[in-house]
Structure formats: structure tokens, C-alpha cells
Amino acid sequence: MSEASDFEARLDTARRASARLREAIGEVLVGQDEVVSQVLWGLIAGGHVLLEGAPGLGKTLLVRTLASCLELRFSRIQFTPDLMPSDVTGTNVLVTAADGTRHFSLHKGPIFGQIVLADEINRATPKTQSALLEAMQEHACTIGGVRHAMEAPFFVLATENPIEMEGTYPLPEAQLDRFLLKVLVPSPTEDEMTRILARTTGRGMGDPPRVLARDEVLALQQACRDVSVAEPVMRYAARLVGASDPEAKSAPPLVRSAVRYGAGVRGAQSLVLAAKSVALLEGRANVAFADIQRVAKPVLRHRLIRSFEGEADGTTTDRVVDALVEAVPSRPEDVERAATR
Amino acid sequence: MAAGFEAKFAKAASRVRGALRLRSVLGGLALGLVVGAACSAGLWYAREGWLRPIAAGAGALLGAAIGAELGRRRRFSDEDVALYLDAKIGADERITTAVLVREGSDAGGDARAVVLDQAERALDAASPSVWRPRVASRLHALLPVGLAAAVAISLVPLPPAPPEPPPAPGTELMKAGEVPGLEKIEALAELEARDDAQKKRLKELADQARQLRERLRRGAPEREVRADLAKLADALAAERLSLGEGEERRGLEAALGQLGKHPSLERAQKALGDRDLTAFDEEMQRLANQTEKEAREQAKRALEEAAEAAEREGAKDVAKMLREQKKLIEQLEKRSQNLRELSKSLGEGLGQEGAKALAGMNETGDPESQRKLAEKLEQALSGMSEEQRKQLAENMKKQLQQQLAELEADPDAMPQDLEGLKELAEKLSTPEGMEELRKQLEEMAKKPPEGSEAERQRKLEEAERGLGEAQRGLGAMPMPMPGQQGGQGKQGGQGQQGGQGQQGGQGQQGGQGQQGGQGQQGGQGSGKDSPGGQGPGGPGGDSSPGANGKGPGEATQKLPGGELRAHAGTQLLPGGTMPGTSLGRTSARPGETANAQGMGALGAAGPGEVSGVNRSDVPEEYREQVGRYFEP
Numbered sequence: 001m002s003e004a005s006d007f008e009a010r011l012d013t014a015r016r017a018s019a020r021l022r023e024a025i026g027e028v029l030v031g032q033d034e035v036v037s038q039v040l041w042g043l044i045a046g047g048h049v050l051l052e053g054a055p056g057l058g059k060t061l062l063v064r065t066l067a068s069c070l071e072l073r074f075s076r077i078q079f080t081p082d083l084m085p086s087d088v089t090g091t092n093v094l095v096t097a098a099d100g101t102r103h104f105s106l107h108k109g110p111i112f113g114q115i116v117l118a119d120e121i122n123r124a125t126p127k128t129q130s131a132l133l134e135a136m137q138e139h140a141c142t143i144g145g146v147r148h149a150m151e152a153p154f155f156v157l158a159t160e161n162p163i164e165m166e167g168t169y170p171l172p173e174a175q176l177d178r179f180l181l182k183v184l185v186p187s188p189t190e191d192e193m194t195r196i197l198a199r200t201t202g203r204g205m206g207d208p209p210r211v212l213a214r215d216e217v218l219a220l221q222q223a224c225r226d227v228s229v230a231e232p233v234m235r236y237a238a239r240l241v242g243a244s245d246p247e248a249k250s251a252p253p254l255v256r257s258a259v260r261y262g263a264g265v266r267g268a269q270s271l272v273l274a275a276k277s278v279a280l281l282e283g284r285a286n287v288a289f290a291d292i293q294r295v296a297k298p299v300l301r302h303r304l305i306r307s308f309e310g311e312a313d314g315t316t317t318d319r320v321v322d323a324l325v326e327a328v329p330s331r332p333e334d335v336e337r338a339a340t341r
Numbered sequence: 342m343a344a345g346f347e348a349k350f351a352k353a354a355s356r357v358r359g360a361l362r363l364r365s366v367l368g369g370l371a372l373g374l375v376v377g378a379a380c381s382a383g384l385w386y387a388r389e390g391w392l393r394p395i396a397a398g399a400g401a402l403l404g405a406a407i408g409a410e411l412g413r414r415r416r417f418s419d420e421d422v423a424l425y426l427d428a429k430i431g432a433d434e435r436i437t438t439a440v441l442v443r444e445g446s447d448a449g450g451d452a453r454a455v456v457l458d459q460a461e462r463a464l465d466a467a468s469p470s471v472w473r474p475r476v477a478s479r480l481h482a483l484l485p486v487g488l489a490a491a492v493a494i495s496l497v498p499l500p501p502a503p504p505e506p507p508p509a510p511g512t513e514l515m516k517a518g519e520v521p522g523l524e525k526i527e528a529l530a531e532l533e534a535r536d537d538a539q540k541k542r543l544k545e546l547a548d549q550a551r552q553l554r555e556r557l558r559r560g561a562p563e564r565e566v567r568a569d570l571a572k573l574a575d576a577l578a579a580e581r582l583s584l585g586e587g588e589e590r591r592g593l594e595a596a597l598g599q600l601g602k603h604p605s606l607e608r609a610q611k612a613l614g615d616r617d618l619t620a621f622d623e624e625m626q627r628l629a630n631q632t633e634k635e636a637r638e639q640a641k642r643a644l645e646e647a648a649e650a651a652e653r654e655g656a657k658d659v660a661k662m663l664r665e666q667k668k669l670i671e672q673l674e675k676r677s678q679n680l681r682e683l684s685k686s687l688g689e690g691l692g693q694e695g696a697k698a699l700a701g702m703n704e705t706g707d708p709e710s711q712r713k714l715a716e717k718l719e720q721a722l723s724g725m726s727e728e729q730r731k732q733l734a735e736n737m738k739k740q741l742q743q744q745l746a747e748l749e750a751d752p753d754a755m756p757q758d759l760e761g762l763k764e765l766a767e768k769l770s771t772p773e774g775m776e777e778l779r780k781q782l783e784e785m786a787k788k789p790p791e792g793s794e795a796e797r798q799r800k801l802e803e804a805e806r807g808l809g810e811a812q813r814g815l816g817a818m819p820m821p822m823p824g825q826q827g828g829q830g831k832q833g834g835q836g837q838q839g840g841q842g843q844q845g846g847q848g849q850q851g852g853q854g855q856q857g858g859q860g861q862q863g864g865q866g867s868g869k870d871s872p873g874g875q876g877p878g879g880p881g882g883d884s885s886p887g888a889n890g891k892g893p894g895e896a897t898q899k900l901p902g903g904e905l906r907a908h909a910g911t912q913l914l915p916g917g918t919m920p921g922t923s924l925g926r927t928s929a930r931p932g933e934t935a936n937a938q939g940m941g942a943l944g945a946a947g948p949g950e951v952s953g954v955n956r957s958d959v960p961e962e963y964r965e966q967v968g969r970y971f972e973p
Binding site: 006007008010011226227228229230231232233279284285286287288289290291331332334335336338339341 | 361415417420421424425427428429433434435437438439440441442451452453454455456458459474475478
């Protein structure tokens, strides 16, 4: 098989897998197509996703459904203020063997799952939240001085509730930065609500079908990495991230006024990775400017730290990202002028 | 697959780049045409008709060139072309990615082949009409506009000349259809010049006069006209005094020094020192008419020595003039000898007046006497019968034989004397020869020959008189010039407004010359050129203090000027000096200056004092007199 047909086949597989996953999730979850897409981008890009939405919008259901559709080990951590780091990572416990000898044995915590649902992550203390840090970034966890690697794929889906902020611990910037995407879960429309009511107030539904095996997920992640990105597209991503710095010359006025800190290198990497997953799921072997623009909000919204003025004005980071996309040209000026004539 | 994409992309890129370049050139051409048309409009306004199409064409060419250069500088790279094609086709940067992962590039990895394939398909699927850049732009709309404007502006007739700006309040306009006198200045353009520089200056003078005439015809502010007249007067005076000026000054001084060694050439020296070449010429005629051969030879030697001295000091023009004068003396010498011989042969037939003229010529060498003698001889020959002519011819032959006999006895006799006699005898032997001789005499009676410098000076003086005439015609008071004011000299002088010289001539404004200052060396007057008077008048000598014809000791006359508020009534002491002035001339060398009365040695003089008058504030018209006063 030639190179072209091999990669073409992988692209086709990805496209079909994506369709199957959507279909399977759609059997359980009503609506939320864009949320599902973004969660899939995170999965395929090998990143982690932070889901933010009001209670009852199906965040947990989405994660559980996704876990059911994939032949992956699922674990759930319900974050509470009294949750301890060892509750997340696990701990060594003293075990008495049959012959009466005693030794410490690792009792792995829920972090050792392949799809980890960190529910209401902002309810735990920062100390416990940070227990996730190493695992999310390094795909490994050190317990009792011993480093334990996570089994691939390792996909953390955290949820947080933007209301009921009393008694919560907002995630520190360093931890936020480790999430590839922050997905906002919108309220369902009237039609969707009607369908949800019809589906959930009757008899209980069965489990969704298994759609993708572990190896297939890993293959998808590998194919995502193989997607080509042209230098102008990477430059565009870099310019977007650069312009998010309020000190940058290219920063639009809204960034200057409403942003205290812009996105960093990890933000630019996330833009390209997420755009690659978009291209892959659409069956393309290359990334387009439009892909970057499409993933800009979920990638950048949690990486922009608003200034006091921005917060006071109620400027959302989504608005800032919109301003960035509008202000930063994707193509050189001459080309843009020639193309728009 | 890569090759297929490569070829298709190269073709598309070539078309994209060509179209963009053409658009740039056309844009530059359009802008250039508009700018050129604007320049043409400016030229039309400035009435530079023939430059209009050139400006428009040059603007268009320049614009096209700038457009081409801009197009070259903005030439799209492969990446730019790919981005452009992606944008036009909507290929989601497939072509851009393909261009960057082409063969030879390590980028792309596993996806490279698929990327190239997808890009090729995208190129194939899109019609060239979708991605081909539009050559025409809004800017190009200026092309026909600019072209039409350039053509129209190039063809439209030039606007009429704007009306002259109204004169400033209080300005009086002077207008004159004909200005008599200026034509004499214009005639200077035809005058044979000393050198190229003088020819140029003379031509400029003539041009200025012509332009002044034109301006007067249209009407010009009076102040400007007067200023122009004054400038012309300055320039004419400077030209008249140009011989021996500047670098030739030392040469002139040296020549004057040489001439001064010969008492008989004192007056010639004075005339040359005054740069009065007409007087110098007349003095040369007087010398040539002298009967003593030795005196004539001495004069010629003196002239040669003076010429050599001038040449040594680098005054070539002065030397040339002196040598010319020497030749003139030789010609005149022969002529006067012939006149004498002819008079002698005629004997009683010459008449009383002729005899008197002959005597005058022999005594003083006076050119006027010579002229009169020629006139009388011509009259005598005209009234001669055939018999008398033969008799005269016979007499001449006898005279010739007698002279030959004397020559044998005296070897020092000059051969040309005999040549002239022989020539006369031959002419008189035939009626045709006598007629020719008569015509020659008639010519001699009219005008004596003169040197080229003298002729130039005469023409310049005529031009100055013409200027004075023009000034009077325009109601201005002419500036005083040498030879214009009245006064009586021994030999008269050429006067414009002149008093009455010896030979009469009533000046227009001058007083009676006889009551004027008694000049020592006045010039020869001639009433013909004097528009102000009928007869010759002239300035008094250089020591004549009389103005307007009044001598010392008399009150000045009332002047008819309406503007005059007062006039001087002071009794001037004849011969007395004014306080603070010095009189007399002292022997001195060039570079010295007279600063005390009667002092022989003048001491050292600063280099700035030599010819200092030429750099002083003294008006040009008076410099000559002032300079002469201080010169040794």
C-alpha cells in the first residue's frame, strides 16, 4: 500500500470512527453537538478537557457515555472540599500476606483510569487539585517516591460549576493551562429539552454500544499527530497567541484593556493540536486557517487572565478571542488584498 | 503525483504573477498618465505648448516603470501564490501545505502524499476563472480619463497671455510708440568688436535697447524705464572707456609713459589717457599732415615704442590700437603728400581758399585744413578743361622728373613720395584717371580715414548721444556725458546740447560756449551728430570749471526747471581752489596718487588705491573726470 493510500485509509477510519462515536453518544445525550465535537477533539489530540456548565446539562452523562463507547477504563472522582490527594492518586497500604509477612502494597487511586472524570473539580482544595497536575502533564504519578506511568490513552475530563461559587476553589492558572480545551456546555434548546424529557422520564435506557477499542483510539491519536501543518498556519497560530499579550504591538485594543496575561507557548501548541484533530475528523491531511479559528475559543478562553478592568466591564474571554481572530490577519496583507478583489 | 502538482502549481503561479504584474503596470500607467496630464495642464497654464505631450508621455512612461518596479518588488513567492489560490478556491490551505511539503522537503511526514494529492485535486477542480486575478481595478479607470485629459490638454489652444498686473498705486506708466535715439544703441550689435567679449557686451547693449523699446511700446512703469535708461547709460560709458581697463591698465600706463617722452605727442598722450580715441585719431592725422618728415618719423617711432611697452605689460588691445594708428599715419602721410604735390602743380588754380587751407595744413597739420584743401582741389579739378588737365599732367611729369633728379642727388629722399607723384601724373594723363582722382578727393573732403578703435568709440559716443536723445524724448534729464555740455575749447568739441564752438553751432540748452570755460584741449566739434544743436559744441577743456557754459566769476543762470527750489548764486573765484582740494599734476608712477599740491614725490600708495576710482561710489559718468584728476 502506498503512503498516500495508507494515510488516506487512516483519515477514512478517523472520519468513520468520529461518526460512529457521535451516533452512539447521540443515542444517550440529546443535542450538545458542538460540545461532543470539542470533547472528541480533546480525546483525539491527546489533551484533557474542562467542561463548564450549570448543573444538570449532561456534563457527567456525556463523560460517562463517552467512556462507555470506548473500551477504556473509566474512573470518576467526585471532588469535595475534604477530598485528599491520596484519595485521587492512591496510597501504599500495609498488607499482611497469607504467610503472615507484612508489606506495603500500592492501592491505586481513581487517577489510574484511562478516562477520568474529575467531577466538580473546583470544589476540592488546591492541594488536592494539584494532585492531578503531574498525571495530566506527565502521564505519570509519583506515589511514595515511586513513579507510576499512566496507561495510554489517558484522558481527563473535569467539570466545574460556574454558579454556587461559595466554598469553591477556583483552579490555579497553572492547572487550567494543562487542559487542552475548556468546553462551555450550553443550556439545551426547547426542542432538545423536549427530547430530553421524553427520553429520561420513561423507562431507563440501555448502555450505549462499544464503538472504539483502545488501539483504535491510540491510532486516531497517532493520525492526528501526522496531520500536516503549513508554516503560514503555524505562524498564524503564533500571531494569535502573541497578540493575546496586552504588551504586544499587534494586540487589539480589547486585549490591551481587558487582558492581564495572554496565552503562552502551551496555548499555541494547543491551538495547533486541536486544529489537527479538527482536520483529521473532517478527513483532511492538513490544517487550515479556519481550523485554528474554530478551536481558538475552547483553546484560549481559559488561558487568558482578565484584568480588573476586563472583569469589571464584564468582558468575557470569548469576546477577547473574537477580537483576536478579527484583528489578526491569517494571510499576508498583499495576498489578502489580491484575494479579496 | 508531486510532479503533477508541481507542474499545475507552476502554471497557475505564472498566471497569477503575470496578472498581478500587469495590474501593477497598468495602475502605474494610469496614475502616471493622470500626473502627466496634470503636468501638461500646468504647462498649458504656463503657455509651454510643445512640452505638453512630452510631459504627458513622460508621466505615463514613468508611471508604468514605477508600476513595473513595484510589481517586481511585490512579486508573490510560491507560498504567497499558494495562499492566494487557497483563499480563492477555498481549499482549506491544501495548496499552501502541499507547496511546503513538496518533494525535497522533509516536512509533511506520512500525510505528504495525501496533501499533494488533495492539493492537485483542488487545483484541478477549480476553474482558472475562479482563481485568476482580475487585471482590471478601480485604479485603471483613470487610464482612459488620464489619456483623454492628456490628449485634450495637448490639443487645446494655449490660453491668452494674462493681463499685465495693474501698476502699483502711484506708479506712472510710460508709453511711447517710437523712441528716437535707441536705434543707435541697437546698431551696436553690428559694430565690429575688439574681441568676442566686447562683441557679446555690445550685443547685450543692443538687446537691452530693443527690449526697452518693446516695453515702452506696451507701457512700463516710469521708474523702471528710468532705471533701465540709467543702466544703459552706465553700460555705454563703461564700454566706451573699456580700452586699457582692468588687466590692461598697466599696459596703457606704460604706453602713455612712452608717448609722454615725446613733446610733440603730448596731446596724443592726453587724448589716449582720457580714452578719447577720436581726439587721439585726430591728433594722429595732424601729425601725419606735418611737413617735417622727421617729426612724422618720430611720431611713428613713438607709437611703435608705446605699442611695445603696452605689449610688454600685457595690454594687447592697446598695442594693437597703437600699431593701427601707426599704419594710419603712413596712409595719411602719403595722402597729404599727394595733396601737396597736386596743389603745387595746380599753382594759382588752387584759389585763395585752397592756398589758405594748404598753408593751414602745412603749419598745423590740422585735419580740417586738409579736408578743405581736398575739397578745393576737387573743385579745381572739376572745373578743368581738357587742355588744362593735360597741362596739369605735364606739370606733374615735370615735377616727377625734377624729383627724380633731386633723388639722384639726395639718396635720403623717400621713395613713396615719388610713387605718389608718379601715380598722380599717370592718373591725370587720362580723363578717366582724373575722374577717379576727383572722386578720391571728394571722398577725402568728406571724411578722413580713422582707426577701428576710433570708429568704435565714435559709434559708442553716437549711441550715448542716442540714449540722451531717448532720455529727452521720454522727458528725462540726460546724465552729463563727455562732449555733451557746452563750453568752448580751442578746437571745439562734439556737443549734444552744446554751446557754440569755434565753428558755430547753437546748443539747445547750453549757454554760449564763448562764455564758458576756456578749454585747453577740447575735441573737434561736429554739428552733424548733435541733435541738440545745429553746430558743433563741445566741452571745455579739463580745467574748464564752467557748467552750462558759464565761466568762473559769474553767477549761474536761472534754470528753467519747475522743480528747482533754489540755485547757487555763489561767486566763484577764478583759478582759486576750493578748500580741501588739490590742484595740478605731478609726475608720478602708476600706483602713486596725488594727495598734496605741488608735491613731486607722492610716497607709497596702497595697492587698493590704484584705479580706486573704478571701485568707488563715484557715478560711472564722472569716474573718468575724477580719475583723470588724480592720475599723474
